[in-house]
Amino acid sequence: MNALARAASVQPLRALVRTAAAVACCVVGGCSNDVDTSENKLPYRSEETIGVTDTSDVEVSAGACDCLTVGRWYRMDTLALITIDGKDHPVIPTLNALWKSDISVLELDIMLEVKAVSETSVTIRIVNGARVDGTQDICQLDDTAIETVFPRNGCSLEASAESAFNVYAGTQDFPKNCSTTLPVKHAIPVSRARLEGTLNNDCSGILNGKVPSGGLGQSELDKVCTCLLLPGAQAEECGALDASFADTTCVGCNANYQPLGGLLKAFGEPDWLCQTETGALAACLTADFTAVAMEAPPSCQ
Helix, strand or coil: CHHHHHHCCHHHHHHHHHHHHHHHHHHHHCCCCCCCCCCCCCHHHCHHHHCCCCCCCCCCCCCCCCCCCCCCEEEEEEEEEEEECCECCCCHHHHHHHHHHHHHCCCEEEEEEEEEECCCEEEEEEEEEEECCCCCCEEEEEEEEEEEEEEEECCEECCCCCEEEEEEEEECCCECEECCCCCCCCEEEEEEEEEEEEECCCCCEEEEEEEEEEEEEHHHHCCCEECCCCCCCCHHHHCCCCCCCCCCCCCCCCCCCEEHHHHHHHHCCCCCCEECCCCCEEEEEEEEEEEEEECCCCECC
């Protein structure tokens, strides 16, 4: 991270902070000058901010959920960070607002495909999607896929085996994150993640989903650049990637992308309390999610 800070110029970081501040302003104030007299709440705990479905009144029986069969697909319709390194990190409201917006415009598509089912376990393939340029359709990015196994107790999917997975955002041709040097291009790698959740009785959704543990590798964050747009802005506004762009960090991206590690540092240096699969430093994370059933998407061409 120190090397990244030395390499990055002051002006791009200031621009990043200004854009992030504008995002945070929209989160808290709705991009309006109206006075809000309601009770103050932490933005990332607010359902209005993160879009988390209230499932507290949803009744789920202890039934076997026999409706869970091979070939079912789900898409995360909410995803929200809860902590980074066990803390309410200041960057969380900004990231959650951006993710909520990206999910709503089909530019953040984390999908789960049921590959094997038994009474005691479920194997799920987790794959990212992208919005097909110029449409409201989703295709799956096969190179982002991983498989993991969940112990099963009826409708409950208990904490999965640890696994790395990827987070892609954008369209096929306009990614909102850019990295030309990581194994999976243009995706944020999450290390040693576990997922869990509860199916509703008709298997039409996953409720109370959680990522109880996972990590963002310090080295990997320094190799990912992000196009930080205001909520509602679509990926095309990032502009086409430029293979000749030779910025120190954002090689092969364009001038609209800034180091993701720099974004975190602008809000506060993580404590790097976790480790990646290789033992390198990582920021610990926890998150909540829900998912809804969907038709199987085609592979991206």
